[in-house]
Amino acid sequence: MNTQTTQSPQFYLTAPAQCPYLEAERERKVFTHLVGPRAGEMNDLLTQGGFRRSQNIAYRPACEHCRACVSVRIVAGEFLLGRSLRRIQARNADLVGVERPAYATAEQFDLFRTYLDSRHQRGGMADMSLDDYKVMVEETHVETRLIEYRVATGLLEEEGELVAVALSDFMVDGLSMVYSFFNPAYVKRSLGSFMIIDHVARARTMGLPYVYLGYWVKGSRKMDYKKRFQPQEHLTGQGWERADPGDFEA
Missing domain, CATH: 3.40.630.30 (Gcn5-related N-acetyltransferase (GNAT))
Structure with missing residues (x-):
């Protein structure tokens, strides 16, 4: 797993998968790693920007045809x-x-x-x-x-x-x-x-x-x-x- 600690986080895009909320949709997510001494500051900024945290990952929806998820x-x-x-x-x-x-x-x-x-x-x-x-x-x-x-x-x-x-x-x-x-x-x-x-x-x-x-x-x-x-x-x-x-x- 990439645990980069650079000043500017690197973002990645997941492959399409079945949406857990809407059966007819496919979901994709953009995510980055929350590690290093600035993890707390980055988590604050990303959460304010619509991201969610799971362990050391911050993610948000990046679906191609659906905008149903609202922070x-x-x-x-x-x-x-x-x-x-x-x-x-x-x-x-x-x-x-x-x-x-x-x-x-x-x-x-x-x-x-x-x-x-x-x-x-x-x-x-x-x-x-x-x-x-x-x-x-x-x-x-x-x-x-x-x-x-x-x-x-x-x-x-x-x-x-x-x-x-x-x-x-x-x-x-x-x-x-x-x-x-x-x-x-x-x-x-x-x-x-x-x-x-x-x-x-x-x-x-x-x-x-x-x-x-x-x-x-x-x-x-x-x-x-x-x-x-x-x-x-x-x-x-x-x-x-x-x-x-x-x-x-x-």
Whole structure:
């Protein structure tokens, strides 16, 4: 693998592959490596430019005929909880979220496997082993944290049941949610949405303006949940612009 550390990153283009979100489309990605002393700075710049991080790779869609993927970020300082999100927050009032270093544990992996086996049996991560999970979490040259969400017991933070985990990058202008997973048995808790609500609160506390959610994919029902978190900005050809509710129409 090329681990270049030059001032100007080198970009590469993947071969076409089946799109995981839209069955009729073929996806391509442009990517570069995030290594060396400027990896954090480069990750900030690339994320602001619509890239996502996976381990030591920053990538973004570069499809030939499709522009359905849209980079989304929540405006944390103006975020308002609607009625349904307030209910989600209330249902999870017994959870405690604790930031930890990007270090993988067997307990996290057990929850990760439960999540994959329930929600993503045919996905590209379906066969991931503990070693693969460790690489996903620990192979980073940027400021990355794990946030563990446990049921509060009144005892030590580590003793409550682990129900959700978020792997997030801490950037100069916000938090970027790289990957999150949760116990699918607690469907009524809406843990995926709760973690986003919690990240907005954390960004506000830290004085950071944004929470980066990755891509909203027009026409993909599995991405519809991102509509709920307003106000938000979308990356367009003219830069980041405030999204209008009509932008979500198929």
